[in-house]
Amino acid sequence: xxxxxxxxxxKVDQKIIEILNNNARTPSKEIASELKKSGHxxxxxxxxxxxxxxxxxxIIKGYKAVLTDVSGINEYQAVLMKLKPSKxxxxxxxSIKDFITKLDNYLLVSNMEGEWNMLVLLQVNxxxxxxxxKIVEKFSxxxxxxxxxxxxxxxxxxxxxSLLLL
Numbered sequence: 522x523x524x525x526x527x528x529x530x531x532k533v534d535q536k537i538i539e540i541l542n543n544n545a546r547t548p549s550k551e552i553a554s555e556l557k558k559s560g561h562x563x564x565x566x567x568x569x570x571x572x573x574x575x576x577x578x579x580i581i582k583g584y585k586a587v588l589t590d591v592s593g594i595n596e597y598q599a600v601l602m603k604l605k606p607s608k609x610x611x612x613x614x615x616s617i618k619d620f621i622t623k624l625d626n627y628l629l630v631s632n633m634e635g636e637w638n639m640l641v642l643l644q645v646n647x648x649x650x651x652x653x654x655k656i657v658e659k660f661s662x663x664x665x666x667x668x669x670x671x672x673x674x675x676x677x678x679x680x681x682x683s684l685l686l687l
Contacts, residue, residue: 530580533561537571538581545584596645596671597628600653603666604638613663614639620659626652642672 530538533556540552549565549572556563563571575581604613614632621630621641629642643652653669 533563534571534575534580536561537568538575541572541581541584597673598643598645598653599668599670599672600639600641600643600656601633601637601668601670602639602641602657602660602664603636604663605665610638613660617656617660617663621656624652645671 536556536559537552540547540555549568552568553563553565556568572581602617604610607613617639618630621627624643626644626646627641628644629640631640632638633640641653641656646652657664657667657669
């Protein structure tokens with residue numbers, strides 16, 4: 522969510538999102554109770570209406586299960602990319618983002634300032650071909666340099682990390 526969209530929400534909506542981010546299955550009565558503790562007297566019916574509005578407006582895009590080690594896949598890779606300078610650098614970044622966001626195992630794709638232009642975090646799936654290498658091969662004409670590193674993010678809540686980085 523962009524910072525502008527977040528700052529345009531009132532305190533009640535922000536608190537609702539915060540509670541749902543911690544547990545998307547929190548009942549509206551419990552959300553109303555939490556809000557009452559922080560000085561906002563809002564009924565559970567109002568909470569449901571606000572959540573519905575947040576969903577319709579696209580601020581809440583959906584809910585998903587965040588699995589721990591149940592899947593058996595606990596390997597991650599970071600791909601750092603240094604792109605060739607060009608007039609169409611932003612278009613190149615956009616095409617890389619479009620490609621990566623269609624992959625089922627990507628966690629994060631981000632522009633960077635400094636030596637490296639882009640960072641991609643992927644969950645490694647040993648059953649499939651090496652996704653990191655596929656990215657590098659597809660955009661090899663645009664790359665000056667790249668690094669693929671194994672990373673350990675076992676104890677990080679991926680959903681919260683991605684919201685923080687947005």
